[in-house]
Each structure stands twice: as C-alpha cells, then as structure tokens.
Amino acid sequence: MLYKYALRTQGIAVVFFLLSVLIVSVAFFGTTRTAHAAASSAPGNPMVATITVGMNIDCSSVPNTAQAQSILQQKHLCQYATSSRSGPSPDIVRGRVCGDCGCLILNLFNARGGYLQWNGEITSTQGPIVNASYAGSWTNNNLSTVGPVARSSGLIFTSDWLDIATFYTRAGTIYGRIDTARDTLWWGGTCTNADSVYNYANVT
Amino acid sequence: MAGVAASETVNADEIYWRNQLLAIRHLRPGTPVPQPRGPLARQLFDDLLHLPDQHDPLPWLQREREPAIALLMLSLIVDFAAQLQAGAQQLRSLPVETATPSAHEQSASYLASVAGLFGQLLTSPAPQGVSTPWGERITETAGADQLVAEMSHLQQQSKLQRELSPNRSQSEPGFKQLLADLLRVPDTVDLLRWLQSERSELSARYVLEYLLRQAFPPVNAFDEKPYTRPSLFPKAHSHITGRLSVSVDRIDFYEQGFAIHLHARISSQDAWRTLKRSTAVFPPQWQGFTSISDDLGHSYLTQLARCERSNQLWWWREQLTLHCYPAVGEAHELLLKSQPTALALYRVPRLGDEIISVPGPSLGEMRVRVPLP
Numbered sequence: 293m294l295y296k297y298a299l300r301t302q303g304i305a306v307v308f309f310l311l312s313v314l315i316v317s318v319a320f321f322g323t324t325r326t327a328h329a330a331a332s333s334a335p336g337n338p339m340v341a342t343i344t345v346g347m348n349i350d351c352s353s354v355p356n357t358a359q360a361q362s363i364l365q366q367k368h369l370c371q372y373a374t375s376s377r378s379g380p381s382p383d384i385v386r387g388r389v390c391g392d393c394g395c396l397i398l399n400l401f402n403a404r405g406g407y408l409q410w411n412g413e414i415t416s417t418q419g420p421i422v423n424a425s426y427a428g429s430w431t432n433n434n435l436s437t438v439g440p441v442a443r444s445s446g447l448i449f450t451s452d453w454l455d456i457a458t459f460y461t462r463a464g465t466i467y468g469r470i471d472t473a474r475d476t477l478w479w480g481g482t483c484t485n486a487d488s489v490y491n492y493a494n495v496t
Numbered sequence: 497m498a499g500v501a502a503s504e505t506v507n508a509d510e511i512y513w514r515n516q517l518l519a520i521r522h523l524r525p526g527t528p529v530p531q532p533r534g535p536l537a538r539q540l541f542d543d544l545l546h547l548p549d550q551h552d553p554l555p556w557l558q559r560e561r562e563p564a565i566a567l568l569m570l571s572l573i574v575d576f577a578a579q580l581q582a583g584a585q586q587l588r589s590l591p592v593e594t595a596t597p598s599a600h601e602q603s604a605s606y607l608a609s610v611a612g613l614f615g616q617l618l619t620s621p622a623p624q625g626v627s628t629p630w631g632e633r634i635t636e637t638a639g640a641d642q643l644v645a646e647m648s649h650l651q652q653q654s655k656l657q658r659e660l661s662p663n664r665s666q667s668e669p670g671f672k673q674l675l676a677d678l679l680r681v682p683d684t685v686d687l688l689r690w691l692q693s694e695r696s697e698l699s700a701r702y703v704l705e706y707l708l709r710q711a712f713p714p715v716n717a718f719d720e721k722p723y724t725r726p727s728l729f730p731k732a733h734s735h736i737t738g739r740l741s742v743s744v745d746r747i748d749f750y751e752q753g754f755a756i757h758l759h760a761r762i763s764s765q766d767a768w769r770t771l772k773r774s775t776a777v778f779p780p781q782w783q784g785f786t787s788i789s790d791d792l793g794h795s796y797l798t799q800l801a802r803c804e805r806s807n808q809l810w811w812w813r814e815q816l817t818l819h820c821y822p823a824v825g826e827a828h829e830l831l832l833k834s835q836p837t838a839l840a841l842y843r844v845p846r847l848g849d850e851i852i853s854v855p856g857p858s859l860g861e862m863r864v865r866v867p868l869p
Contacts, residue, residue, distance in 0.1 A: 384603055385606075405710065448806050449808060458799075
C-alpha cells in the first residue's frame, strides 16, 4: 500500500517536474525569441532563421466572388489548374515532399464500402510544431466528382502530426492532392510546403 | 457473445463491426436506417438484423449464408476489376501535352508493378459504357451465371497461368490479392465454390463491412448543420493499465446525431522512436468507443470521423471525433463503452493501397457515463 502510495507520489512529482520544465522552456524560449527578433537585423548575426521553401495560393480561403473566380480561371489556379481540371494530375504519384523544415506526406487508402482513408502528415526536423494546417482536394476519376479538403490541427507540440480522415467518395480510382500546407514551429518560425503532393487509391 | 479478456489479442475492426450491427438492432424505434444497394445485399442485411444478439455474425454468415456471401464477394471483385481496368485505361491515355515525362514513367512503372498480380488484365480494354455495378444488381436467384462468365472473361484477358492453390490473399488479405487469386483459379474449378471453401472467412468479413457501411449516414452528414442544443463539456476521464488514457472533451448536438470529441494518450515506444526520426506509419491506434447507448436502452451507430495523431515524448496523443447517429432524443444519460478496449493495428500489403487490419492488444473494458442536461 505504502509502496503504491510512494509510487503515485513519485509519479505526481515527476509529472510536476516535467510540467515545470515545459513551462519554463516555453517561457524562456518565448522571451528569447522576442529578443532574437530584435537582434536579427544586426549584420553578421542573424539570430532568427527564416526558412522559405516555396509558396502556393491557399485555395481554401479564396473569396467566393465572381472576380476571384475569374482571376483563378484566368491564371489556372486552384480548381481551374490545368493539372486537376480533368482527373489525374500529369504525374500520378508524389506522396512525399521534403524541405529543410521537414516533410509533407499524403497517403490514401481504400477503406472499402466507397470510403477513402486520407492520411495527411506533416513532420518537422526543426523541433516541435505547435500547429499545422493544409488544404487540397480529392477527385473520383471514374465518377468525375470532387471534394475539398481543408484541415488544421489545434495546439500541438510534436514533431509528427498525422491527420486521418475518412471521406465518402464512392468506389473508383481516387486521386488526392494537398496544394498548400503550413506549420508553425515552437520558436515561431513558419514552414510552408515546397510543392504539392498527390497520391491515389482504388476505393472499392 | 463471449467476452474477451485483457491481454488477449483481438481484431479491433471486427469488434467495431460487430458492435455496429448490435447498435443497428437497438436504435430508437422509428430511426431511419439507409438500406444497402442491391437485392442480395438488402436480403443479407435483413437476415443480419434479425439474427439474435448472442450470435456472432461472422461465423454465422460463413455457416448459414455461404453461397450468398460468395456471390456478393465475387460481384464486388468483378466490379473492382472493371474499375482497375478503367483507371489503367485513363493512365495510358494521359494527354501528351499535359503529361510530364515522369508521368509516363510512373504510369508505365505502375502497370508493370501490377502485371505480377493481374497479368495482362489492366492492359486489356476496359468494359465500355456505364452499367450498374454487379454488387448492386446481383440476386440470389438470377445473374450468377453471367457473373461467373464475366469473371472467366477477366481470367482470359489476364492470360495468366492457372494455379491449383492460389494463395496470395491468404498471406495478404486485400482486394487486389483476392482478385489476383481468382484470376488464377483453374477453369475446372467452380469460382463460387472456391470462394466458399477457400476464402469464406475473408468474404464474410468484407461482406459484413460492405453491408454495414451502407447503413451509416455519410460521415460528413453533420458538417455545417446547426446545433440543436448547447454543446456539453463533460470532462470525463477513463484509463486502462497505464497504457491508454481517455478524456471526453465535448459533445455537439445536431438534428441527425451528435459528435463526441475525445482525446487519448497511448503509451508506446514508437512515439519516442518517431520523435527521433524513424517513421512509424501505423502505430497502435485507439479508434474511440465502439458501443454507445443511453439510459433508455437505445443504441447509436458510431463512426470515426476524424483522428489526429501526434507523438509527444513516449506516448501518442490522439484527438478523435466520433459521429453518432441518431440524435439523443429524450435520453438523460449516455453510456460510452469499449468492450473490450482494443488497440487497432494495420499494415499495407506489399502491392496495395488497402489497409489490412491485424490483431492488436486487448486492454480490457472501459466505460464512461455522461449525464445529459
């Protein structure tokens, strides 16, 4: 009994210890980040790393106005992109794109019964991610139906965020793509995807 | 049905489907249930609904409905083959002006990789025109001969050498592997009898899932629908053996049902390894409560609408949303159960895009009561 109590107390103590380390680290790095931001303009001493790995238009946040749609159409963007206008994109699979921040990964699986399992994943090689989001779409090539996909995490603290969703696409060859992805690192840096990823699955 | 003790290994998917069948039988009277498409599918579904609760549906289907499940399984496989042929035809006809050289390379590489499974099936012409899928038109009394003839035609198109005991779908129980086996069954063997004698268990699993999936409202049925009452924040917790800890964070109520938002923590070495950059594609997962009922004795269908998983030190953190059908009505309390609580494990066959459920650890029973205002 005493042993159990001791174990529990020890457990609680460990939890409190870890919690305080976490709080202190976040507070500490939060403060220094502000200081670094101020110091970053000093020549020869770039304290803040800016990681840029390409930008794409965020199709999920385009205003639903005639003008915006017309511009997208003229510029062949989002749903008017040449590659996704008629079924599969020119390349059939590019399930993983990595940059100096980490990787953006898309895996699609047959969940059967007309359902597609969508696994979108963002990993980080620059320390923990505090939040992440992405936008894209799926297309049923046999039925020419499409569905938008826009997802975001809450507050996380992880090096690997896997977002699993099930979509009712009906049976067919389903192509999925992520056009834009973004994550915020624990120290405030932002990463965006270097390129889009796409994949497919034969849903039964 | 017999209970499963903690520490045994169980298939989480099978437990889930069994529980959903029980739930359909005990929905609030008058709750509309979408019917499967096709006469044979509807007949089997109806049989399952009238089966007493103590009967395990999988052995029952194998024992009592063997010819019917073989017929439906063959229909689904023939439909799948037609879909693969159509997909391959689209790949071959990628417009030259839009396709990059790598697209042609990828397309050729894909067709070469599946040739080992399907021979020349995917380089043969796909069926012309749009017709109702076999799975939606087959009946127990009509259509079997034409269906078998269609499968024999696919065998001929594949130009594959026949094998006495094709066994790809035994070690890798996926749709593609089952099609690959059926393409190799000798002419002298009755295809439906082969399915009954050699792949009865696999067919029963697929058919049960195919039927029940169609009874669910679409997973996005609640999207952007108005709330019918204020959200509930139960802050209810439960945990098992230090391996799994679960919190019910919020319940949103809609006209058609309710959404339960949970978070869970699963202790696993994989999490730490992933943190150090080795990849764990399918670490152990907990997919939420499999049985949801209320104080009036009614059950609710439940499906996992969303799962986010992230590694944090030596555990996985999951944030889950379960969609439950129908709405709570007059109930005063919800009972969320995992009986047993099984961690789901999956693997992907070597040549496939299908997740194969494999047995995972059973952790024992978990119950959470949520009073409703």
